[in-house]
Amino acid sequence: MKKGYCGIISVHFDSEHYLVIIGGVGTSSMNTPKQPDAQYSAHVTNNTAVMFRGSTDNGRSNKLYMISFTKTSVDILEVPNPGGSVQWPEGRYAHSSVLITTSSGPHLLVVGGSPVYDVWLLDINKRKWKELINLPANVTNRYWYSLSVWSVIPTTNWIIEFGGATAYTGTAVIELRYTSDNDWSTSVIPLDQYQDQLRRRILSDWENLGTEKQLQIFQDCLQLQKERKFYEEQLQREIKEKEQIQQDREKEQQQLLQEKATLSQQLDDATTLLEQAEKDKSSLELEYNEKLKVKVAEILEEKTQVEEKKQIITEDYEKLKVKVTDLTELLEEKEEQYLKEKHIIIGTNNDSEEETIGDTPNDSSNGAGENSSGGGATPSTSTTPPHDSINDDPSQLVHEVESHTTDEQTIQQSDHVLSDSDGPTATVSCEQCPARNDDESSTDQSTTHSAASRDTLYSGMMYYDKKQAGHWKAMYSVVRDLEVLKRYFESEQGSSIEYDNVVDSFKFIEPNGTLKLTLHTVQEVGWTVNPDRKPMKLLQSRVDQFPLNPSYATCSMSVYAKPGIAKDSLHCPIELTGIDPDTIICINRSPPFSSSMRNSTSSSSSTASISQTRRETEEGTFRSDIAHRVMTECTGIIKEKVGLYPLIDRLVEKRMISDAEKGQIIDTSTGLTANQRMDELLSLVKASIREDGEDFGLFLEIIKQENTRRADRLALTLLDNYRRLV
Structure with a gap:
């Protein structure tokens, strides 16, 4: 863009400064109206300017405008000329103007121009013009020149002119003073008296202060x-x-x-x-x-x-x-x-x-007596x-x-030979050798003991010992009497032990059997579970030695949570085999709270929230936000322990999902796997629980309808997680 004979001002809004070009002659990238020789003052406020018209396509103009700027628009307001006896300058071009600020408000000073040569002063607040007279021609008879203002003291301003297209091109200084009677006085200061007059004005102003x-x-x-x-x-x-x-x-x-x-x-x-x-x-x-x-x-x-x-x-x-x-x-x-x-x-x-019976039938007793005492020749x-x-x-x-x-x-080999020989020798060994009878008795006792060991009922329980923030020792112990285990660890470990409410009851499959614990891969991000010894096995004969040797009845694992990374709760499955019934237990841990989370809530508000939620749980109602979070965190364990199709039927029966939604999930034409169908079903359940927390209670009842210990443990796990989050 190239311009000539234009005006330029500075505006300020929204903490930013802008330069605004007004009028002029030349090319422009914007379709703005032509306004050559537009004269202006500096901005009256941060975003307001005043303009006295110059040369236009219709000739010289004497119109007065107030211009307001925003970041996206320009508002131009024309000040009407009342005419008649009211003073108003004539139309002109190539003139110059400056803004003068006094205690009575801002004023616009217009000097010279073509073809008129005079000086006018505009009270911007009152919209009134006043002509300043008695100024020499070297001040007024100028156009295409520069004009500047210098505030010497609050009541005195010096107007400096330079150049122009007339015979008067030298520098001229006009003194414009605002008098006490709300009037203006003008005078011309010769250049050789410039410094002297400046000192006088400053001293005069000092004395007047x-x-x-x-x-x-x-x-x-x-x-x-x-x-x-x-x-x-x-x-x-x-x-x-x-x-x-x-x-x-x-x-x-x-x-x-x-x-x-x-x-x-x-x-x-x-x-x-x-x-x-x-x-x-x-x-x-x-x-x-x-x-x-x-x-x-x-x-x-x-x-x-x-x-x-x-x-x-x-x-x-x-x-x-x-x-x-x-x-x-x-x-x-x-x-x-x-x-x-x-x-x-x-x-x-x-x-x-x-013969005796035939000869003496009435003396049978005597014959018998004779036969009995007949000389001992008769063998046994x-x-x-x-x-x-x-x-x-x-x-x-x-x-x-x-x-x-x-x-x-x-000796042992000889005994073996006697006992294992064929024929009469074997008969003699069985009847006459007491050692063989003792072996058979011992075998019977061993068989009885083995049968008894298979029928013995054992209890298993998971518990945790917190070492530090984000570090636990997870332990699974198997004993005959669970109360003995609790009393032992209360006496040994104190109150640092956190017991799991789920207790497993089972029998060993084989006599003097072995319980094997298989740790599944940890799916949650930021969690690590490491067995303290491998393989994780518990022998029945050593379990029976508890509490003489407590370590024989316990498998321990170290659980770690990385602060800031472990955000979801840990549900790590452990498969138990070698027992009847086989079962799966879980390591359930919540990630440690960061300092920012702990500081975000005051202790009083937390206590009030916990008390309120406990009352809600006792009354049978659940908070939808916490219940939804429990369902989200426990999706994996629910998918492991609940069948898809029985769960769908019970959810339809409880009206938690519709028949149409059921049809979409079980539709085989969709190509979804069973795992994906379960994800779709649980998404509907979680959406329902988010809308109404009571649906969480219905879901717990649906799980318990399976009427198995596995289902009861799952429902108890979900409820414990809900209480923990509360």
């Missing part, structure tokens, strides 16, 4: 001097502080260099010690290897001796086996002979009884052979085996 005003000026000067002295002292202090800071920084740098040198020396010493330790380690390893070789040699020698003893025992065993075989054959012969003799005697007795009717008929008694056999070897292992 009076003693009180002069005293005020002196006091202001003193105050300025004091402030200057204060700022100079402050500057000196800042300079000294800066120097001190620089010195301290240099000292710190020196200290850091010294510490660096010390650390470097310590590092060198540590490296030397490490190298020496490696050498010592090598020496110890060599010494240990030598000792190990000696020990191996001793073990090999002992092994050789054991092999020799084993060979001797094997030979004795073969001899014993031959002896037992011979004894077995002898016993078979003796038994066969005994049976033959018994058969002959039994036949003879039968014949004698028949027992199937067990008499001891005097067998020369080799089994107990004597055992003593004979013991006489051949004194090694305990050999």
Whole structure:
């Protein structure tokens, strides 16, 4: 954009400054109306200016305008010319004007122009013109020139002219004074008297100020001097502080260099010690290897001796086996002979009884008595052979085996041979060897104990020991009596233990079984769960030793939450196997509150909120915002423990979702997975709970309708999380 003969002013609004170009001749990027030679003053206020018209397309103009600016618009107001006897300057162009500020308000001074040569003064507030007369031609007879104002004193302004297109182009100074009778006086100050007149005006103004005003000026000067002295002292202090800071920084740098040198020396010493330790380690390893070789040699020698003893025992065993075989054959012969003799005697007795009965039927008692006392030739009717008929008694056999070897292992092997042999030998061992009966009794007792151990009911409970902010020790203990566990930890740990309200009851599947805990992957951001030992297993035999050995009945895990990163609650599943029933427990923790969260709420308001929410919970109502947060945090555990289709039917029955919404979720044509369908369903439930907190209570009732311990634990977990957030 190029312009000539235009006006320019400064405006200020919205804490920003702008330059405004008015009128002129030349090209413009904006379609603004033509306004050549528009004359103006400086802004009357921050966003207001006054303009006295110049040359236009219709010729010279004497119109007066008040212009108001905003950031997006310009408001131009024309001041009407009343005409008649009211003074009003004629139309002109190439004139100049300045703004003069006095105690009576702002005024616009218009000087010269073509083709009229006069001077006019406008009272902007009153919209009245006044012509100033008695000014020489070198002041009024000018156009295309520069005009400026200088306020010498509050009542005196000097107007300075320079240049122009007429014969008068030199510098001229006009003095414009506002008199006490609300009038103006004008005079021309020659340039050679400029400095002298300036001193006179200042002294005159000083004299007119009076003693009180002069005293005020002196006091202001003193105050300025004091402030200057204060700022100079402050500057000196800042300079000294800066120097001190620089010195301290240099000292710190020196200290850091010294510490660096010390650390470097310590590092060198540590490296030397490490190298020496490696050498010592090598020496110890060599010494240990030598000792190990000696020990191996001793073990090999002992092994050789054991092999020799084993060979001797094997030979004795073969001899014993031959002896037992011979004894077995002898016993078979003796038994066969005994049976033959018994058969002959039994036949003879039968014949004698028949004769007695046939000859003397009335003396049966006597015959019987004779038979009873008939000389003891009749043997016993027992199937067990008499001891005097067998020369080799089994107990004597055992003593004979013991006489051949004194090694305990050999005795056990001989017993094994006797008990496991076939035929009559096995019969003798079962009836005559008490050691075999004891083994069978022990086996029966072991079987009874195993059955009892399988029927024993155990209790498992999760509890937490808070170490510090964002760090817990999560522990799962298994005991027979849960109250014993609680009393033990109350006495050992005090009040730092936080118990879980969920207690698991189960039995071990196998006798002296093993409970295995499998930790699932942590899904929540900012949380870490690390087992204190791997694998996490609890043996039934060691669990039974509680409280003598408490660590045998407990698996512990370290839980960490990163402050500011862990924002969601932790629900880490742990699968329990090796028990009946199998179950899944959870580590449930809430992220630690940051200092900003703790400071945002006063203690009194928090106490009031907790009390109010507890009353609401006892009355059966729930806050929708807290209930919605619980549902959001526990979405994962709900999806793990609740089936999709039974939950849909119960939600429709309770009118928490509609039949149409049910149809959309179970529609197989959508291609959604079961997990995605559950997400859609829980989104509807959470939306319903956000609208009405009572729906959270309905949802808890729906979960409990499954009528399982798993469902009861889930409902209790949701309710505990709600109370915790309250």
